[in-house]
Amino acid sequence: MYTLEELSDFLGIAFSGKAGRRISGLASLSAAGPDQLAFLASRKYEEQLLSTTAGAVIVAPALADRCPVDHLIAEDPYLCFARVSGLFSKAPEPAPGIHPAATVDNAADVHSSASIAANAVIEAGVVIAADVVIGANVYIGHGCRIGEGSRIYPNAVLNHGVTVGKYCTIHSQAVLGADGFGFAPGPAGWEKIHQLGGVTLGDRVEIGACSTVDRGAIDDTVVEDGAIIDNLVQIAHNCRIGKNTAIAGCAGLAGSTIIGANCTLAGGVGVVGHVEICDNVHVTGMTMVTKSITEPGSYSSGTPMTATRDWKRNAVRFAQLDSIQRRLTRLEKQRDE
Amino acid sequence: MYTLEELSDFLGIAFSGKAGRRISGLASLSAAGPDQLAFLASRKYEEQLLSTTAGAVIVAPALADRCPVDHLIAEDPYLCFARVSGLFSKAPEPAPGIHPAATVDNAADVHSSASIAANAVIEAGVVIAADVVIGANVYIGHGCRIGEGSRIYPNAVLNHGVTVGKYCTIHSQAVLGADGFGFAPGPAGWEKIHQLGGVTLGDRVEIGACSTVDRGAIDDTVVEDGAIIDNLVQIAHNCRIGKNTAIAGCAGLAGSTIIGANCTLAGGVGVVGHVEICDNVHVTGMTMVTKSITEPGSYSSGTPMTATRDWKRNAVRFAQLDSIQRRLTRLEKQRDE
Amino acid sequence: MYTLEELSDFLGIAFSGKAGRRISGLASLSAAGPDQLAFLASRKYEEQLLSTTAGAVIVAPALADRCPVDHLIAEDPYLCFARVSGLFSKAPEPAPGIHPAATVDNAADVHSSASIAANAVIEAGVVIAADVVIGANVYIGHGCRIGEGSRIYPNAVLNHGVTVGKYCTIHSQAVLGADGFGFAPGPAGWEKIHQLGGVTLGDRVEIGACSTVDRGAIDDTVVEDGAIIDNLVQIAHNCRIGKNTAIAGCAGLAGSTIIGANCTLAGGVGVVGHVEICDNVHVTGMTMVTKSITEPGSYSSGTPMTATRDWKRNAVRFAQLDSIQRRLTRLEKQRDE
Known part of the structure; x- marks a missing residue:
């Protein structure tokens, strides 16, 4: 359990909202509850920000104004999310x-x-x-x-x-x-x-x-x-x-x-x-x-996935590609003559 | 070791043959001996049925008449085979x-x-x-x-x-x-x-x-x-x-x-x-x-296997596919003009 | 640590050079020092032989004359290298x-x-x-x-x-x-x-x-x-x-x-x-x-690696291969008519 201010100090970034807000865990923007912290790393999920019920969100400066809840303002929200993740780990720490x-x-x-x-x-x-x-x-x-x-x-x-x-x-x-x-x-x-x-x-x-x-x-x-x-x-x-x-x-x-x-x-x-x-x-x-x-x-290499029925036909043609190319070249030559 | 009747009871299906026939294990239709049980799940192996030396065979109703040996009659012989397989497992069962x-x-x-x-x-x-x-x-x-x-x-x-x-x-x-x-x-x-x-x-x-x-x-x-x-x-x-x-x-x-x-x-x-x-x-x-x-x-995706010699030629053409398509389109246009 | 003569005896092949030369380990032709043994299995690395500082080299008979250092002469240098490799293993040998x-x-x-x-x-x-x-x-x-x-x-x-x-x-x-x-x-x-x-x-x-x-x-x-x-x-x-x-x-x-x-x-x-x-x-x-x-x-099967940008274009065409082939066939028919 950390307060918003503690998280702000830990990350070395500014926050906006209630300093004493208690955050007990992490969650995704769409699922987070009032004691959870979420993040927004991509404009793609901007709409989720507007309706989030998270206690706080890590957001980029450009989106801070639109954030309806308390927030931490980070140049790189994803990186900050990575850094706080360790605080909430429940992985057992073995004794020496x-x-x-x-x-x-x-x-x-x-x-x-x-x-x-x-x-x-x-x-x-x-x-x-x-x-x-x-x-x-x-x-x-x-x-x-x-x-x-x-x-x-x-x-x-x-x-x-x-x-x-x-x-x-x-x-x-x-x-x-x-x-x-x-x-x-x-x-x-x-x-x-x-x-x-x-x-x-x-x-x-x-x-x-x-x-x-x-x-x-x-x-x-x-x-x-x-x-x-x-x-x-x-x-x-x-x-x-x-x-x-x-x-x-x-x-x-x-x-x-x-x-x-x-x-x-x-x-x-x-x-x-x-x-x-x-x-x-x-x-x-x-x-x-x-x-x-x-x-x-x-x-890259490889071929795209298609329905098996279509794939079978095209795969057969793959084994004829060199001949297809040569037939095409022959047609072009005949056109040029 | 189970009798044919015991297997019939276990599977909840009918049998035809000697109720007391003793079955000590499973085998494939072509390899089974007189104390082994085989199954026929596919018409593909119907010929093997006619010459089987199995003690008994799990067969579909439609093939029961053609089975030369004792048999269990199952709507789904493969499923019944799965179900009896556990009876013959020699996997050690650890004590509590x-x-x-x-x-x-x-x-x-x-x-x-x-x-x-x-x-x-x-x-x-x-x-x-x-x-x-x-x-x-x-x-x-x-x-x-x-x-x-x-x-x-x-x-x-x-x-x-x-x-x-x-x-x-x-x-x-x-x-x-x-x-x-x-x-x-x-x-x-x-x-x-x-x-x-x-x-x-x-x-x-x-x-x-x-x-x-x-x-x-x-x-x-x-x-x-x-x-x-x-x-x-x-x-x-x-x-x-x-x-x-x-x-x-x-x-x-x-x-x-x-x-x-x-x-x-x-x-x-x-x-x-x-x-x-x-x-x-x-x-x-x-x-x-x-x-x-x-x-x-x-x-599906992928390309079919061929001799490496042929594959090399066709693989080179794969990297020219877009250009092949465009050359073809050009020829078609010229034909149409 | 083995002498050149001991290695020659172990491999059952001839050597040329100082019988008592002490070899403490294996190394590649280009990196080997004066107490290490290298090998030359491929003509591709022949140039490295001329400048090697290895204590000794396993070479094929045809290259023996060109070897500037002591050498073991093997019909199959790679195989002999495999055979001596075990002598220099530091893998622990557990006691019974x-x-x-x-x-x-x-x-x-x-x-x-x-x-x-x-x-x-x-x-x-x-x-x-x-x-x-x-x-x-x-x-x-x-x-x-x-x-x-x-x-x-x-x-x-x-x-x-x-x-x-x-x-x-x-x-x-x-x-x-x-x-x-x-x-x-x-x-x-x-x-x-x-x-x-x-x-x-x-x-x-x-x-x-x-x-x-x-x-x-x-x-x-x-x-x-x-x-x-x-x-x-x-x-x-x-x-x-x-x-x-x-x-x-x-x-x-x-x-x-x-x-x-x-x-x-x-x-x-x-x-x-x-x-x-x-x-x-x-x-x-x-x-x-x-x-x-x-x-x-x-x-073989598969397609060659290219820049992703090019690959994307060609991969799209793969899914059109059958149609490409049929368009080509149509053009050929029209040419023949």
């Missing part, structure tokens, strides 16, 4: 200390302010910094280093030699440091190339649930500061993900692919191995990236 | 009680008929109803509620505030209640929007292995009664999956997407955020759903 | 024995040379052969059999009735033997078809992190000897993956699909159910395989 059911090797170095939950297994040589939270059933392999304030959710796995920076979040079932998929064809089948590198995450990296970041073949696989990765994403060995790049769910990157800074890969994007994507690239959902991208901008 | 190696908080409420396996971790405020089975190494976070008869397979994770209805099945490595992927761009990079909602599953919901259902940003992410979700599926924050909808493996739904009742999404389908799919929609495999669907029916 | 925090049923048969880590749970009827390594928090269900020398990484799950051959590697969070996705539509919704089969892996199979191999409906799902499967791959019930076939990350196979031997499925490939792919087929990334493949070769 090592749960008696955890298995921590004597040769691991665990900061006294860190929290290690039941059944976590921490191997020799691990260094866990201040304020780290290790969830239940987490495995931290030999020689891993977890930076200050990072949180590893239940059942995640960090195999040996993984380095996690400060204030990172690793969600449940994520796997850092499984073997890269490296095999050489031999006379008796595939021969495994032992993966000798590790995984290095910068600071403030987020890795989603059931996502995998494989260890490098020789050097490390790297995710740079501030990169955020959603659920069920595959980052293969020796990829490098640039600073503040965001990768949405179900995307997959093949080996040795380099993604620049401030990129956004939408859901289901696939990137082949050994290509490079420059900074500030956006790739739309389910696009197949088969070559390097050297210019910032938005890139 | 809490394994000594489980870690159950004193402030959790576990029904005496529930089974909690080794190394399961149950946090404070959890309510576990009758006949629930919690597998080994499962994590159940603060305040979760698991309804009667639900089963959570080994190593699955339910973070705090997840509600599971009755008779649900959550498979191994599934994650319910990881943070939704919500971030606001700020001057220093992405700022996390704390995810304050939970996850609510109705009754008889199935969530596959390594599938993820994220917690909502403010309100809950919801999967309604009877919805079935296969492996490696991503359900982002604030999605709502309608009653009896089925989603096959490797599909991914972006945030705030609403899927109606009785839909089927085939494998690898991707759905962008903030769209709505009405009831009774079928989406074929690997389709990219980029807009709302308001009419029941079948929808 | 059962960790006191493991939970092993009295009716499980664990070989004395096997290593069972903390919090592993081994159920009744399990047979674990010599030199098997079971990682922390792994679950091995009733009646599973793990062959000699196989390794199960932390937090993986094998549900009941899974058979793993010799020298297999199962990575973290993989799930073998979750229920196949089998349901029959009934009047009250989906009715579960209990999955009565198991999963059988041959020898030297690798299953990646967060990959799932479902149990069969009646018979087993099978992965044959030497098949290698990357991360986040879905193998549905009753699939059969042939010998030495490789499946890259994020691929998904629907039920009862049969893949031959020596196939390679690139990342993100989807295969519908009940089709058959013959031996020696390559499928390129993100291809949608909607029918059986009966001829060896390379197969």
Whole structure:
């Protein structure tokens, strides 16, 4: 429970209305009640503002006059909404200390302010910094280093030699440091190339649930500061993900692919191995990236959804496209003659 | 081991043949032996019926006369096959009680008929109803509620505030209640929007292995009664999956997407955020759903598989499609003049 | 640390240079220092050979003369590199024995040379052969059999009735033997078809992190000897993956699909159910395989990535393809008349 004035102070922005108004939670503009805070980030929802029953709304200066209720005035309402969201989180905050059911090797170095939950297994040589939270059933392999304030959710796995920076979040079932998929064809089948590198995450990296970041073949696989990765994403060995790049769910990157800074890969994007994507690239959902991208901008592939009946007809024609093009060229030539 | 008569009673359908015939298991029509039960659901396999060596077959009334062996007569043989399948399951049924190696908080409420396996971790405020089975190494976070008869397979994770209805099945490595992927761009990079909602599953919901259902940003992410979700599926924050909808493996739904009742999404389908799919929609495999669907029916996207050599030529032409269309229009105009 | 001569002996190939040269690790040709071993597998990197500062290089006979440093001469340098990679692995090798925090049923048969880590749970009827390594928090269900020398990484799950051959590697969070996705539509919704089969892996199979191999409906799902499967791959019930076939990350196979031997499925490939792919087929990334493949070769689908602006125009035209083709045919007819 915060007053409007407290929220104004916390965000460092002005407010208009009753300083002592008590806000107990967040809600959407259309659903918020008198003790809830909403926000308006897009002109698209301006109409909802006029009829809102929220206790207060975070609005841009240009809309402040039209706001029928108390409000906080923000240059970037969405960002301010993000910043207050943590105040209202009900996520449990585990107490420092090592749960008696955890298995921590004597040769691991665990900061006294860190929290290690039941059944976590921490191997020799691990260094866990201040304020780290290790969830239940987490495995931290030999020689891993977890930076200050990072949180590893239940059942995640960090195999040996993984380095996690400060204030990172690793969600449940994520796997850092499984073997890269490296095999050489031999006379008796595939021969495994032992993966000798590790995984290095910068600071403030987020890795989603059931996502995998494989260890490098020789050097490390790297995710740079501030990169955020959603659920069920595959980052293969020796990829490098640039600073503040965001990768949405179900995307997959093949080996040795380099993604620049401030990129956004939408859901289901696939990137082949050994290509490079420059900074500030956006790739739309389910696009197949088969070559390097050297210019910032938005890139896409795929075909639009239609009724299956129509799709079937058009899909058949796709397989005739080259012939269609050649027939067209022939007609043009005949016209020109 | 059941007699033909016992199966007939269990299914509530008629049989023809030896009442005391003993059936010890299920098999396909072509492989079944004299102590096994098979079924015929499709006219396509009618020929296999004539030569079957099964002990008995579940057949439709129209085919009963042609069945050379004992049979059960069902309006829907496939459904009856599903119903008897549980009789022959060899899946171990854990005994009630809490394994000594489980870690159950004193402030959790576990029904005496529930089974909690080794190394399961149950946090404070959890309510576990009758006949629930919690597998080994499962994590159940603060305040979760698991309804009667639900089963959570080994190593699955339910973070705090997840509600599971009755008779649900959550498979191994599934994650319910990881943070939704919500971030606001700020001057220093992405700022996390704390995810304050939970996850609510109705009754008889199935969530596959390594599938993820994220917690909502403010309100809950919801999967309604009877919805079935296969492996490696991503359900982002604030999605709502309608009653009896089925989603096959490797599909991914972006945030705030609403899927109606009785839909089927085939494998690898991707759905962008903030769209709505009405009831009774079928989406074929690997389709990219980029807009709302308001009419029941079948929808598709993608291109057909061909030899890579041919595909390369046609794929090049795809990138020229707009120009091909315009050249064609020009030719038509010239013809008309 | 190995001498050049020792490596030559280990690989069974000739060397040229200082027999006692000490090699402490592997590196790429361009980065290797004087105590590191590199390799040259492709003419593409020949220039890097001339300026390498590696202690030694594995080279093909044709390039041996041009190598400016000590070298090992191999018909297949890449294969030899794979073979020496294991010598330099720093992956911890767990000692034999059962960790006191493991939970092993009295009716499980664990070989004395096997290593069972903390919090592993081994159920009744399990047979674990010599030199098997079971990682922390792994679950091995009733009646599973793990062959000699196989390794199960932390937090993986094998549900009941899974058979793993010799020298297999199962990575973290993989799930073998979750229920196949089998349901029959009934009047009250989906009715579960209990999955009565198991999963059988041959020898030297690798299953990646967060990959799932479902149990069969009646018979087993099978992965044959030497098949290698990357991360986040879905193998549905009753699939059969042939010998030495490789499946890259994020691929998904629907039920009862049969893949031959020596196939390679690139990342993100989807295969519908009940089709058959013959031996020696390559499928390129993100291809949608909607029918059986009966001829060896390379197969593809999908459209090329372009700037989103261009893509939008062409994608619209895709939905008009059938009409474009018919307009073209009309023009041709008019020309012919």
